[in-house]
Amino acid sequence: MIKVENVSKRYSKIPVIEHIYLTVSRGEIRGLIGNNGAGKTTLIKCITGIYKPDDGSVLYDDEKIYDNPDVKHKVGYVSDNCGYLGRYSVSGMVRLYENYYPNFNKEKFNTLNEEFGLSLKSKVKNLSKGQKMRLGFMLELSKQPEYLILDEPTSGLDPVAKSKFMEILVQEVEKGNIGVLISSHNLGDLEKLCDTITLIEDGKVTNNTNVDDLKEQFVKLQVVIPGGIDSSKLNLPNIVNVSNVGSVYTIIIDNYDKMTEEWLKSKGAELIEVIDMGLEELYVSSQSRKGAEQNEKMA
Amino acid sequence: MKKWLKQYGIRYLLFFVTFLLVIVRKTIVELSSLRPHMQVNNNALEWQVYYNIAGLERIRELFIDDYIKIFILGFLALHFLIFMDERNQTEREFLATLPIKKKNVVWYKILIEVMITFLTVSVCALIIYIKADSFLDSVSMQAEWLGQSILGMMITTISYLIMILGAIHLLEALVIKWEYKLIVVGLCAGTVAMFMHTFNSVLETKANSIYHKLYGFFNLLSPSGCEYNVVRYGVHKYGCWEYTMTPVKVIFEGEECWINKYFSATTLNNYEAISNYIWYAVAYVAIAVVLFGVVLAMTKHQELSRRDFYFDSGSIIVGFMIGTMILSFLTAANPEAWTINIIATVIIIVAFVYIFHRKRIIPNK
Structure with missing residues (x-):
C-alpha cells in the first residue's frame, strides 16, 4: 500500500502542498483531481521519490521511496511530458529498462507495441507528445510494477490510443493487482477508471472519497x-x-x-x-x- | 555498479582511450624534442653532461604544467559527455526515478575517474622513463635516480590531480543545471589560474617575493622543493634566484660524475628522495578525501525541486568565485587600486547572489 502521511513540500520556503494524507492499495485505482497549480504534480513527484518531502513521509509497504532503489523497482511512473532521455532511441530506452529493472518483460513491451505502433529506431526527442505517452505507458507496464503513478496519462493521446490505454490499464490492474494513482484533468476518463478520488485544492486535500459517495x-x-x-x-x-x-x-x-x-x-x-x-x-x-x-x- | 557501468561504461571507455592517445602523443612529441648535446672539445665534456641532464627538465614541465592543463580540459570534456543525459529537468527527473542510489552514482564516478587518472599518468610515466633512459643511453649517460624521480613525480601528479577532481566534483555538486555545471567548473579553472597569476604579481609588487608556500602548494611547485632552495635577488623585474646546490650524480661513459653547478634539473632530481614530496602527496590526497567526503554527504541533500543550485550557499560560492576572478583581472591590470577593485568585486558578488537567490514564483500563491 502507498501511504502518504502528512506530506508537505515548499519551493523556496513557499508551501506548495501541505499536510497531505492519502493511500493507494494494490488493486485500487485512485484519481487525483485539482485545478492548475493545486500541487498535483508536486505531490506526484514526492510520491515517486523525485522530490523529498519537507515534512511527512511517502511509504510503499512501509518503506520510504526517496533514494531507495528497492522501492523504486516496484513503482512505475508515467510523467506528464514523458521526456525520458531525449538522445536515446526507443530501443535504447528498452535496453536501459532491461538493465535497471530485472522484472522488465521485453515480450510484453513488444506485445504492447503491436497495439501502440512505435518505431524502435525513433529517437525519444523526435516523438510527438502522444507517442511519448505511449512509450512511457509501455515501458512502465513492461516493468511489471506493483504500483503505477500516472500524471496526465491521456493528454496528447488520440481517441483510439486513449481507449486502448484505458482498456489495457484496467486489464493490468486486474491481472497484476497493481495499485494506480492517476492525476488527470479529463474527469470523464477518471470516472470510468477510478474507484476512489482525491480532490486537491491550493496544496491541501479537500476530499478523499470514493466516486459513488x-x-x-x-x-x-x-x-x-x-x-x-x-x-x-x-x-x-x-x-x-x-x-x-x-x-x-x-x-x-x-x-x-x-x-x-x-x-x-x-x-x-x-x-x-x-x-x-x-x-x-x-x-x-x-x-x-x-x-x-x-x-x-x-x- | 554493473547497471550503472552498462549505461555509462562505454562513454568512460571511449573517453579513456581518446584521452590516453592525446596525452601519450603529447608526451612522445615533447620528449622527441630532446636533442643530444655533444661537445667536440674534451675540455667542455662537463658542459655536455650538464646540458644533456638539463634537457630532462622538460619532464618536470610535462608533469606539473602540460598534464594538469590536459587533465582539467579532459575532465571538463568527460563531464560534458556524462552530463549529456541530464540536460533538462525532465531528463534529470527521469534519472531520479531509476533504482540506483544517488550516493552510489557519485561514488562510481569518482572511483572511475580516479582510476582513469592513475592509469593515464602511470602509462605516461612509463613512456617518459623509457624515452628519457634511451635518450641518456644515446649520450652514453646513466642517471640512477631517474626512475625514482619519475615515480615521485607520478605519485605527486596523481595525488594533485585527484585533489583537482575533488574540487571539480564539489562545484558540480552545488549546481543543478547541466549548462551551469560546465560553466561553473570552467570558471573555477579560470579563477584558480587568474588567482595564481595575480597572487604572483601582487606578491611581486607588494611583498617583494615571488614564491610563497601556499602559492607553491596549490601550483604544484612545492613538492619539488624549489621554494626552499631559492635565494632571491632584487636585480631583475621578476627577480632572479638560484638553487641551493645539491650535487647530482650521473654516470658518463662508465665513470661517476658529480654535477655541482647550478642547473635546472635539480628540481627533477629532488623527487628522488621520497621525504621531499610524500607529505605533499599525502596532503593533496587528504584534501581530495575531504572534498569527496563533502560531495558524498551533499548528494544526500541534493533535491530536484530547487531551481539553479541545490543549496542556498551554491550561489554565494559561485558568486564568490566569479568575484575572485574579476578581482584578479582588475588587480592584474592595476595592482595598486586595491580598494576600488574590492568594492567593485563585492558589488558584483552581491548582484550575482541576488539574481540567483530570487524565490520561485508560483502561480496562484
Whole structure:
C-alpha cells in the first residue's frame, strides 16, 4: 500500500502542498483531481521519490521511496511530458529498462507495441507528445510494477490510443493487482477508471472519497415548473447551480433531502426527476459552490 | 555498479582511450624534442653532461604544467559527455526515478575517474622513463635516480590531480543545471589560474617575493622543493634566484660524475628522495578525501525541486568565485587600486547572489 502521511513540500520556503494524507492499495485505482497549480504534480513527484518531502513521509509497504532503489523497482511512473532521455532511441530506452529493472518483460513491451505502433529506431526527442505517452505507458507496464503513478496519462493521446490505454490499464490492474494513482484533468476518463478520488485544492486535500459517495453528495435534478419561475427565486443555500430551457429546470443540489423536495414543490415544481451526473459536472459544481461560499464570506 | 557501468561504461571507455592517445602523443612529441648535446672539445665534456641532464627538465614541465592543463580540459570534456543525459529537468527527473542510489552514482564516478587518472599518468610515466633512459643511453649517460624521480613525480601528479577532481566534483555538486555545471567548473579553472597569476604579481609588487608556500602548494611547485632552495635577488623585474646546490650524480661513459653547478634539473632530481614530496602527496590526497567526503554527504541533500543550485550557499560560492576572478583581472591590470577593485568585486558578488537567490514564483500563491 502507498501511504502518504502528512506530506508537505515548499519551493523556496513557499508551501506548495501541505499536510497531505492519502493511500493507494494494490488493486485500487485512485484519481487525483485539482485545478492548475493545486500541487498535483508536486505531490506526484514526492510520491515517486523525485522530490523529498519537507515534512511527512511517502511509504510503499512501509518503506520510504526517496533514494531507495528497492522501492523504486516496484513503482512505475508515467510523467506528464514523458521526456525520458531525449538522445536515446526507443530501443535504447528498452535496453536501459532491461538493465535497471530485472522484472522488465521485453515480450510484453513488444506485445504492447503491436497495439501502440512505435518505431524502435525513433529517437525519444523526435516523438510527438502522444507517442511519448505511449512509450512511457509501455515501458512502465513492461516493468511489471506493483504500483503505477500516472500524471496526465491521456493528454496528447488520440481517441483510439486513449481507449486502448484505458482498456489495457484496467486489464493490468486486474491481472497484476497493481495499485494506480492517476492525476488527470479529463474527469470523464477518471470516472470510468477510478474507484476512489482525491480532490486537491491550493496544496491541501479537500476530499478523499470514493466516486459513488461524491455522487451521492451532489444531485442533479430535472424539474418542471409550469409557467416558469425566475431562476433567482430558486435560492436555497444548498442549490449550487440552476439553468432552464422554458419551464424545464436543471438544478444541482448539495445534500438533496426531503425538505428541499418540499421546498421545490412549494415553488410550483410538478415533476422532480433525479438524473445522472458525470464526475466533471460534479467537480465543476463543487468548485462553483466553493467559489460562491468564498464570495459570500468576502461580502 | 554493473547497471550503472552498462549505461555509462562505454562513454568512460571511449573517453579513456581518446584521452590516453592525446596525452601519450603529447608526451612522445615533447620528449622527441630532446636533442643530444655533444661537445667536440674534451675540455667542455662537463658542459655536455650538464646540458644533456638539463634537457630532462622538460619532464618536470610535462608533469606539473602540460598534464594538469590536459587533465582539467579532459575532465571538463568527460563531464560534458556524462552530463549529456541530464540536460533538462525532465531528463534529470527521469534519472531520479531509476533504482540506483544517488550516493552510489557519485561514488562510481569518482572511483572511475580516479582510476582513469592513475592509469593515464602511470602509462605516461612509463613512456617518459623509457624515452628519457634511451635518450641518456644515446649520450652514453646513466642517471640512477631517474626512475625514482619519475615515480615521485607520478605519485605527486596523481595525488594533485585527484585533489583537482575533488574540487571539480564539489562545484558540480552545488549546481543543478547541466549548462551551469560546465560553466561553473570552467570558471573555477579560470579563477584558480587568474588567482595564481595575480597572487604572483601582487606578491611581486607588494611583498617583494615571488614564491610563497601556499602559492607553491596549490601550483604544484612545492613538492619539488624549489621554494626552499631559492635565494632571491632584487636585480631583475621578476627577480632572479638560484638553487641551493645539491650535487647530482650521473654516470658518463662508465665513470661517476658529480654535477655541482647550478642547473635546472635539480628540481627533477629532488623527487628522488621520497621525504621531499610524500607529505605533499599525502596532503593533496587528504584534501581530495575531504572534498569527496563533502560531495558524498551533499548528494544526500541534493533535491530536484530547487531551481539553479541545490543549496542556498551554491550561489554565494559561485558568486564568490566569479568575484575572485574579476578581482584578479582588475588587480592584474592595476595592482595598486586595491580598494576600488574590492568594492567593485563585492558589488558584483552581491548582484550575482541576488539574481540567483530570487524565490520561485508560483502561480496562484
